[in-house]
Amino acid sequence: MLTWKDVIHHATHGNNTPDRRVEKTEAEWKALLTPEQFYITRQKGTERPFSGEHCSRYDPGVYACVCCKTPLFDSNLKFSSSSGWPSFTEPVKNNVIDYIKDTSHGMVRVEVTCSTCDAHLGHVFPDGPAPSGLRFCINSESLVLIDE
Incomplete structure (x- = not known):
């Protein structure tokens, strides 16, 4: 099981290698995504907060990256955090999320991105x-629910 210590280790010493990589130009991403998703x-x-379709949705399935469709989070590990964004306790695999130290907005946080395509997903706390x-605090717009 992933712990906060593991998250900090990845954010400071590097992430696991993903199973595959998807790389596109900015124009290719713009053509594939809605303006909000982009x-x-x-x-x-x-x-x-509280604006995304997945914020209060608890249907069974797997949440995948909206950009590359890599499975990221199992709906069984989703919980109500009252934060205004979908929240999960851990990813489906150790190599689907990258952890990046984020010092924007005058604070230190850990940004989470899709390790397959580098899509910004949100942050982990x-x-x-x-x-x-x-608590993986994830933007709804970065996810698509794949029904089981």
Whole structure:
């Protein structure tokens, strides 16, 4: 199980190698994504809290990256954090998320991106429920739910 110590280690010493890579030009991403998805995933934007379709959705399935369709989070590990964004306790595999130290906005956080295509997903915090203690705070616009 992933822990906050593991997250910090990855953010400071490097991430796991993904199973595959997807690389596209900015024009190719713009052609594939809605303007909001492009803003969030390619320009590191953040959607307004409680505005995303996945914020209060608890249907079964796997949440995948909207850009490259890499499975990221299992719906069974989604929880209500009351933060305004979909929250998960851990990713489906250790190599699907990259962890990046983020010092923007006058604070230190850990940004999470899709390791396959570098899409900005959100941030991870050490204030989640047991057993991992992690809260992956993810923009709805960066996800697509694949029904089981």
